[in-house]
Amino acid sequence: MAKNPDNQVSAVRKTKHGTALTIFFTLLSIVYVMPIIIVVMNSFKRKAYVNRYPFKIGTGKMFVGLENYVEGIKKTEFFNAFGYSLFITVCSVAVIILCTSMCAWYITRVQTPFTKAMYMLCLFSMIVPFQMVMFTLSKIANMLHLSNPVGIILVYLGFGAGLAVFMFTGFVKSIPLEIEEAAMIDGCTPIQTYFQVVFPILKPTAITVAILQAMWIWNDYLLPYLVLDIKKYKTIPIAVQYLKGGYGSIDWGAMMAMLVLAIIPIIIFYIACQKYIIEGVVAGAVKG
Amino acid sequence: MDKAIKRYFPLFALPTLVAFTIGFIVPFAMGIYLSFCKFTTVTDAKFVGLSNYAKAFTDGTFGHSLWYTALFTIVSVLLINVLAFAIAMLLTKGIRGTNMFRTVFFMPNLIGGIVLGYIWQLILNGILANFGRTLVYSATYGFWGLVILMCWQQIGYMMIIYIAGIQNIPGELIEAAKIDGATAPQVLTNVTLPMVMPSITVCTFLTLTNGFKLFDQNLALTNGAPSDMSQMMALNIYDTFYTRQGFEGVGQAKAVVFFIIVAVIAVGQNVITRSKEVQQ
Secondary structure, eight states, X not given: OOHHHHHHHHHHHHTTTHHHHHHHHHHHHHHHHHXXXXXXXXXXXXXXXXXXXXXXXXXXXXXXXXXXXXXXXXXXXXXXXXXXXXXXXXXXHHHHHHHHHHHHHHHHHSOOHHHHHHHHHHHHHTTSOHHHHHHHHHXXXXXXXXXXXXXXXXHHHHHHHHHHHHHHHHHHTTSOHHHHHHHHHTTOOHHHIIIIIIHHXXXXXXXXXXXXXXXXXXXXXXXXXXXXXXXXXXXXXXXXXXXXXXXXXXXXHXXXXXXXXXXXXXXXXXXXXXXXXXXXXXXXXXXX | OHHHHHTXXXXXXXXXHHHHIIIIIHHHHHHHHHTTEEOSSGGGOEEOTTHHHHHHHHOHHHHHHHHHHHHHHHHHHHHHHHHHHHHHHHHTSOOTTXXXXXHHHHGGGGSOHHHHHHHHHHHHHHXXXXXXXXXXXXXXXXXXXXXXHHXXXXXXXXXXXXXXXXHTSOXXXXXXXXXXXXXXXXHIIIIIHHHTHHHHHHHHHHHHHHHXXXXXXXXXXXXXXXXXXXXXXXXXXXXXXXXXXTOHHHHHHHHHHHHHHHHHHHHHHHHHHHTTOOOO
């Protein structure tokens, strides 16, 4: 809200050091993207040269074309991994958004000792590190036959509920009760009220929650590694880690190719939704 | 209206409640209980009292991982926040290319810990090779390697939060301070910093807990080498569970200790920095 006055101030400041700063940040940006460029460069090099000369451009006998990619995709079954990652992330986020927003609305509107306790438990769960529950959670998931890409959605809903319920509750509290009462008086059932009146108002928060959860689930390694039957189902982080052989020997050629393939979907997603991602992070931080 | 909604409990609250019970409440409660038991799977638990905790505290690798983690967290919290704040200050001056720089600095944050670990293993080993060393030569290299990695990953994220905080400061406030003759450092310490305190609260909270709970990056970058010396707490707990036969109970006891430390830090930090926030 106070953005405009600040911009006027910066307009005054702009005259001084402006160009020098732009040059400085341009150089810094180049340094910042360098690691990724180096990985891309190395993904086209023969594997024996990757680890030995990581900063040399792969020309002549070092260049192998797409060999590393072919090798890596075969070894890790990358496209399966991509499919599982995409399926688990999209479905988990959709389920989390739907279920936790409904739950948050319910526990805000129905104030009983039970719903209050549930809210407190959600808050509490946010400070519990995953290592605390990893062993018991993975055993329970196995017992309940949740060790597959569909079952893990339930696990993500459970473990991700804390943050999501907390953020939705914060927003539901700010919605004036009169709007919902009017809808109810006009004959809406609670289901209609929720989906036609409340959820549309919750949309900005839903986007924030979706982005935070998607960033977490897509990159999560340990939870799927422990919960899923990894002989059958590998997500992308598991597939990358799988390339590291038993005694720490790594096929660096295939590794480079897989790192590139793992980064590409993220960059496409980032470029497409940059505005929402950055707004989501800011909104999430303010409420968190 | 309460009553009308209340009947819909099974539809609105039950799915989340069931998942939350399976995914959090039961594992957490069982985790506390099992930390007092000897077990290999969860069904053969035998109560053994505090002996798991005694073993956890006499395990030298655990103590070492605690100090290593604490030191890492302090260094990374300071570096990340100072650098992110400095960049945020410079990027709110309205210079050309601001949006592009923001985009670039934020980007590494979206890359997962495992992928980041291998990217930096390649680069840092490539640099260290010039001196005939590798990342696993000693725990010091692993330590600074992780610090560099975390800075690269998190500065952009924190910068975004600081930029939002700085842009929220009313321009009149800074103008007024300048008219009253405040120098640039005075404006920074007496106006800007107190006004962005909410952002500082959030960023220190995030960097603190991220630092303490760090796992993926640690696993991919050094995996604790050499001989568990660069092992952080989360990885130490993981190794106790899954690589040492018969130590599941000790692992769970360590996990409880870990949880208490993280909880105390998270709550304590919130209380301290929130008390320094000013009303806008």
